[in-house]
Amino acid sequence: MEQELDARRILCPLPVIRTQDAVARLSPGDVLRVIATDPGVVYDIPAWCKVHGHKVLAIEEGREEICLTIEVGG
Amino acid sequence: MTQPRKAIALISGGLDSMLAARVVQEQGVQVEGINFFTGFCVEGHTHAIRAKDRARPKRNNALWVAEQLGIKLHIVDVIEEYKQVLLNPKHGYGANLNPCLDCKVFMVAKAKQWIEEQGFDFIITGEVIGQRPMSQRKSTMPVVARESGAEDLLLRPLCAKNLPETKPEREGWVERARLYDFSGRSRKPQMALAARFGFEEYAQPAGGCCFLTDANYAVKLNDLWQHRGSRDYELDDIMLLKVGRHLRPKPHFKLIIGREEGENRFLEGYRRQFTHLKTLSHTGPMVLIEGQVGAADLELAARITARFSQGRDAEAVKVEIDDNQGAPRTLEVRPLHNDDIPKAWYL
Numbered sequence: 001m002e003q004e005l006d007a008r009r010i011l012c013p014l015p016v017i018r019t020q021d022a023v024a025r026l027s028p029g030d031v032l033r034v035i036a037t038d039p040g041v042v043y044d045i046p047a048w049c050k051v052h053g054h055k056v057l058a059i060e061e062g063r064e065e066i067c068l069t070i071e072v073g074g
Numbered sequence: 075m076t077q078p079r080k081a082i083a084l085i086s087g088g089l090d091s092m093l094a095a096r097v098v099q100e101q102g103v104q105v106e107g108i109n110f111f112t113g114f115c116v117e118g119h120t121h122a123i124r125a126k127d128r129a130r131p132k133r134n135n136a137l138w139v140a141e142q143l144g145i146k147l148h149i150v151d152v153i154e155e156y157k158q159v160l161l162n163p164k165h166g167y168g169a170n171l172n173p174c175l176d177c178k179v180f181m182v183a184k185a186k187q188w189i190e191e192q193g194f195d196f197i198i199t200g201e202v203i204g205q206r207p208m209s210q211r212k213s214t215m216p217v218v219a220r221e222s223g224a225e226d227l228l229l230r231p232l233c234a235k236n237l238p239e240t241k242p243e244r245e246g247w248v249e250r251a252r253l254y255d256f257s258g259r260s261r262k263p264q265m266a267l268a269a270r271f272g273f274e275e276y277a278q279p280a281g282g283c284c285f286l287t288d289a290n291y292a293v294k295l296n297d298l299w300q301h302r303g304s305r306d307y308e309l310d311d312i313m314l315l316k317v318g319r320h321l322r323p324k325p326h327f328k329l330i331i332g333r334e335e336g337e338n339r340f341l342e343g344y345r346r347q348f349t350h351l352k353t354l355s356h357t358g359p360m361v362l363i364e365g366q367v368g369a370a371d372l373e374l375a376a377r378i379t380a381r382f383s384q385g386r387d388a389e390a391v392k393v394e395i396d397d398n399q400g401a402p403r404t405l406e407v408r409p410l411h412n413d414d415i416p417k418a419w420y421l
């Protein structure tokens with residue numbers, strides 16, 4: 001399953017908390033795309049994924065928005 | 075084989091909670107971390123807002139600590155529930171608006187609820203007797219344990235030897251002899267233990283885990299309450315208090331003035347909720363007005379906006395005013411002279 005999470009215009013750690021809540025509702029192998037505007041997410045979401053065993057498949061940094069693609073771990 | 079015991083450690087991002095978690099981890103206990111976001115936490119986002127800090131990595135200290143320890147970290151949004159802690163602290167405030175003792179009780183109580191739901195055995199904090207004047211005294215340790223409902227499931231590995239035995243020690247889940255007896259304000263024992271664990275880098279020592287201990291922030295929050303006529307807040311209010319210069323030229327309105335590009339961009343995000351001003355003829359800040367304003371107030375606001383723009387020495391500066399009702403207007407004003415901005419306007 002693929003899902004998208006709108007984490008725009010909120011500041012860290014809120015995008016991390018929303019990601020955590022979204023991941024909790026997904027199953028291993030599912031993919032979550034997080035769209036955010038706080039540049040801090042580039043550090044915080046991968047750090048959170050690392051300690052929880054999820055995989056960051058891609059980080060795309062646009063001018064205004066950042067998109068992180070996460071694969072939920074087992 | 076018996077299952078290892080499981081503990082949740084309150085992780086603030088500072089050294090003490092990091093050490094406390096490691097001490098227990100070392101004894102074979104499975105440790106995970108929990109971190110509470112009250113809205114007042116000093117986090118990476120304050121760096122994210124300010125563009126000049128961009129070169130430095132903006133990390134969340136609690137997550138960084140979890141990475142160092144190799145533990146999972148659960149970050150919990152407690153913004154709404156925390157209002158009661160801050161607005162009506164049973165034990166009062168510390169030096170500024172920090173309700174540290176109530177805050178500790180609240181967080182440990184939340185952790186207690188969490189371990190019950192998740193099937194964990196006990197709770198760890200990095201508290202040290204005498205480390206902080208208000209919340210970490212010998213007399214407050216039992217208060218936190220009792221009022222949080224955690225009772226003897228609350229273990230403080232850094233000063234456990236100075237406290238009565240807890241259940242994890244009694245049951246042999248951890249060995250009391252391998253816990254510590256730190257006390258007082260000295261940071262030396264923590265430094266030594268950090269060195270022993272090979273922690274070379276860690277966040278600021280005890281003191282600034284939240285904005286409520288900051289005198290300047292407390293002034294702005296008190297001002298907000300006083301002029302609203304009620305002690306309440308929303309997340310946006312407390313976020314905006316972290317950003318920009320705050321000037322109150324009149325009791326009924328306040329200006330929030332971006333200090334640089336990052337703050338301007340952040341304030342832009344609020345433009346639909348506030349009347350806002352921008353200089354057109356010169357480079358200048360993004361300015362939000364909080365409060366109900368009349369024509370004379372707007373002119374004053376425009377002159378202040380001009381003062382903080384590149385046109386501060388110009389004869390006239392064009393300022394755009396947008397109240398979100400129809401097309402923006404443009405005013406041409408003379409920038410207010412520095413001497414005409416009383417110190418008392420600055421919050």
Ligand code: SF4
Binds near residue numbers: 178
């Ligand atoms: S400094 Fe802030 S977060 Fe830390 S205990 Fe005090 S009130 Fe709570």
